Amino acid sequence: MENSLGQRRKIKVLALDFDGVVTNLDVDWNSAIHMASTIAGHDVRSLLAFYESSHGTPVFQRVSKEMEELELKALKNAEPTPYVKEFLRKVSESRIEIWIVSMQSTQVVEKFLHEHGLATCFREILTRERYPCKKAQIAHVLEKSGVSPNEILLVDDSQRNIVNCKELGIRCFHFTRRQDAPRTKQMWDSIIDVVQGHNR
Numbered sequence: 001m002e003n004s005l006g007q008r009r010k011i012k013v014l015a016l017d018f019d020g021v022v023t024n025l026d027v028d029w030n031s032a033i034h035m036a037s038t039i040a041g042h043d044v045r046s047l048l049a050f051y052e053s054s055h056g057t058p059v060f061q062r063v064s065k066e067m068e069e070l071e072l073k074a075l076k077n078a079e080p081t082p083y084v085k086e087f088l089r090k091v092s093e094s095r096i097e098i099w100i101v102s103m104q105s106t107q108v109v110e111k112f113l114h115e116h117g118l119a120t121c122f123r124e125i126l127t128r129e130r131y132p133c134k135k136a137q138i139a140h141v142l143e144k145s146g147v148s149p150n151e152i153l154l155v156d157d158s159q160r161n162i163v164n165c166k167e168l169g170i171r172c173f174h175f176t177r178r179q180d181a182p183r184t185k186q187m188w189d190s191i192i193d194v195v196q197g198h199n200r
Helices: 029-040 047-054 058-075 083-095 106-115 134-145 159-166 181-197
Strands: 013-018 097-101 123-128 152-156 170-172
Touching: 013 058, 013 106, 013 134, 029 047, 029 058, 029 106, 047 058, 083 181, 097 134, 106 123, 123 134, 134 152, 134 159, 152 159, 152 181, 170 181
Parallel strands: 013 097, 013 152, 097 123, 152 170
Antiparallel strands: none
């Protein structure tokens, strides 16, 4: 997917997805969807769509809790994405607000960030317990940060999330999941170039 990075406006807020960007959770999502379908009592084709349609209901809570167990198990072998620590340091030096916008659980995200010394990098962590979808999370970021949509950059590995969030007028970078380290560094460098280039 083409990245919408060429527009000439200062980046003031960076919103990072968690799984697929900050780290890669090794979860068998096909089995997870099967488990969610069993709990829900109907065919769940997409966890993201399920979270959005069932948010705030008892069945959402039951499915979310089971998914959290799978995510916590995967967390035991999860490592930060190559060069993400260097990236966060550089962005922090540019005085850009950094947020986590994730469809994982709060416990999973906070546990990982604390274990790897990354928790202080972020202004706020938004997860599925509070918001039913990525678009709602970005709407919250817009409201709380007080910046214009064009001053927010979302970095996400989901094309679905990017398409939906672009409706809010924000800028997006499609982060390719599980690339080799040199390619991952190139992606971080591309984002840094934009952030620093618009904040000189």
